[in-house]
Amino acid sequence: MNGAAATQLRPGERVKRLLGSRQAFVALLGLVLVALWLVAVYQGIPGQRVLSLMVRGVMLGGILALGAIGLSLIFGVLRIPNFAHGDMMTTGAYLALLVMSLLPLGAPLGPFSFGYEFLIALLVAMPLVGLLGYGLDRLVFRRLRGKRSPPVIMAMAALGSAFLVRSLVYVFWGADFVFYYTGRPRPAFELFAGIRVRPDQLFILGLALAMIVLVYLLLERTKMGKAMRATADNPELARVTGIDTESVIRWTWLIGGALAGAGGVMYGLDAQLRPEMGWWLLLPLFAAVILGTIGNAYGALVGALLIGIVWQVSTAFLNPAYGPGVAFMVLILVLLFRPQGIFGKPGGG
């Protein structure tokens, strides 16, 4: 870079550095939310509806968090951007459908649209998706690690795995969309202040929160959880410390996969199941992970909630199909001003 250009750049660089501080960046994200709100108000959308959308956004954020936490851990521990993560979520949703088809149909539980068989299916699908992740690691990523393949080759293998997993979903379940329950009424009721939600959505939020608490306990209280955080911090140091990184990797896939599976089932319950559902979630998931700093599970949660809210509120005035696009805009903001994410150290991008 020559001197003249450098001096010219300076004012812009200074603004960027200023916006890159954590406080300013959080304020910027807050501004984005306020701006969305203002646009909605300007377009004559009632405040109640925007509030409802925010609540829905929190719920969607909970679903995204289930995917994003695992994605962030895998990214941190293995240094792989796991492009197959969305498709692992899809697989979870369809595996639950498979389990439900094997069980007799039960009556809806209380105000919810689902019966006991759905809960069993959820519990079966989660470990299965965990095993799927572990299986991918055994078949593909462990071999690549053994050959010391460069990170980009790993990323490409993740992309290949994504298409492989999705092709399996297509072959087993076809390309059409399906519902867990067809024809069941799913009335919404008023929560408070005119905010309307469906009972299912509250269940999803509650379950997501419960799992996030479990993940928290795992990461903070168990030796394996701490080793996962340590490996995400610094894989080389973890190895020389004597941490069995292969078993950390195994648990990361199992747990990340199980969470992704749960996220997929929740997403399927809220909307419908289709083979591309997970691929479409990939962008919001990565936005959440990078926003919350790669490798930081709690950051992923924060990022997911924020992305969920922004996505939902934007539907007040935007075609809902553009949700992933809105997530992408947030991602671009992050990459421009604070590529290391909210919780990252400066220069860590």
Place this chain on the structure above:
Amino acid sequence: MALLTIEGLTTGYGEMEVLRDVSLQVEQGSIVSIIGPNGAGKSTAMKAAFGLLTPWKGSIRLEGREIGGLSSDKIVRSGMCYVPQTDNVFPSLTVEENLEMGAFVLSGPIDARKERVFELFPRLRERRRQRAGKMSGGERQMVAMGRALMLDPTLLLLDEPSAGLAPLLVDMIFEKIRDVNAAGVSVLMVEQNAKKSLELADHAYVLVNGENRIDGSGAALLADPEVGRLFLGG
């Protein structure tokens, strides 16, 4: 029998040879220092000793057992622990969690070991709940050494323990190394700070261009005119 014996070691990265025919020994209970100019292969020798590089030629034996090419967790179990030069703590883990990670290979209770590390580094006890990433350079070095001591190793490898520290802290860290050694742990260290490390060392090796140049007791090397010319600005 020496604790650690490296004999005729040749190794490097990829196709690039860094060490040629290097030999060194660490006797039980001693402090051994490797000094040498930048790019002499000091840190590489350290990494090779810890099994991070596969020897192309030669052998690395810990208490008579060949360890070249063994995985880190096996080496750690056999009593040799390693503190890298930079990025040697887990920043998002607390001090206490960092220590726990040092004992990852153990399955039993580790409170007594933690206690011993805290006795050696009282500062760490005060800050046990603090995230290591938020600590100063000197404190981090203590966390890193403390973590390596959790396994009660017979041999501790330290890669430039004083790098980037203020002079006062350098003295403190060298003091701690002496304490660790007094507690019965042998030490092999690489140092930029040649004078201080020679004062501390029972035996020292000078590496130049990846080869053994001089070796002798710390005191002898301090007095050696060539060492003086090379490192001590004399």
Place this chain on the structure above:
Amino acid sequence: MSDVALIKSLLLTLPLAFLTWRALPAGWPVLARLAGGLVGGWAIAAAVTLLVPSGLMAYLVSFAIVGSIYAVIALGLNVQWGYTGLFNIGIAAFFSIGAFTTALVTTTMPTGVMAGFTQQAFGLGAPFLVGVLVAGVAAGLLALLVGGPTLRLREDYLAIATIGIAEVVRLIFQNERWLANGPQPLRGIPQPLNCLVRDAGCEWLPAPVMALFAPLAPRDYTFVYLVIAALFVILTFLVLERAIRSPWGRVLRAVREEEDAAAMSGKDVARIKLQAFTVGAVIMGIGGALYAHYMVSIDYSHFDPLYATFLIWVMLMLGGSGNNRGAILGAFVIWGVWTGTAFFVDMLRPALAAISPDLPARGPYLRLMFIAIVLLLILLFRPKGLIGEEKFVSRLSGGREQPQA
């Protein structure tokens, strides 16, 4: 030889002559090589036209056209990944923006009844070459937009950002009816030199030349388009081969091999990456334009990540990244495998039906599975691809291995 066969074989001569020319030993004198290439190419073309039944021939020609289009895009990806190490998994964005841009630039605004069916932002009715040019420019601008903020960052951020831009572009073309007819196909994209096969003929061609093409029927247009597509492959190939041996090409490889060293020697790494990314994208946009003019009618679903990103990656990885010949070879081989497996899956129908009545309809997805497995196998067992990277005389550094710390 009939008139039709003669003119078809003449048309086929161009791509085949180029291949023959490349196959002849480089040591031959230039003229001998050229002549040998022309004669050899025409001989092969004539033999093929005479011996291959016309149905199969038409199939082979359309296969070769799509293969050529993919080859152009794979060459673009090779600039980004093969030479510079940029991980773009949003090829679909540049592919589709090229296709839609040329469509808008070369079609005319629908009038009358058609206006009720087709909406588009504009229709300039410009000639084919203008469309291709604008398509390349549009894709290049998009690349500047995505690359600007992301190329300075870690390499996987670019990958994620390119997925993002591909999704956004797809969403826009899918949902914005006013722009390019939204979910409905945008029809009537002109076929260049289509007049050659029409009875009316091309006004601008001298009558004797036009008479040469007279035997061709409209259904033979694909032969003409194959020549056009092949010309683009050949041009792109030759330009890239030159570029890659130029100082600029050396800098690209330096950036890929050893970013720090290139940065230290005074090059602005982010800027060079942006150049390579943009050049690659322009080529992809041109590929998209070629696709649009071949298909005549396009919509967003043509640019599914599978067809418009994933297959192209497999092509380059199979052929050999960092090698332009490999990119072209990979494009044809994988396109062959992809279309070939369609026949295979068709043959499997009865067996699939025996397993489950739903399966035959899902046969196409077995092909996806197969291609995904092919990619994983390449990565695991032959990351260099069929033809490895060409070694050039001046390499900035020898093999660099990650120091293990």
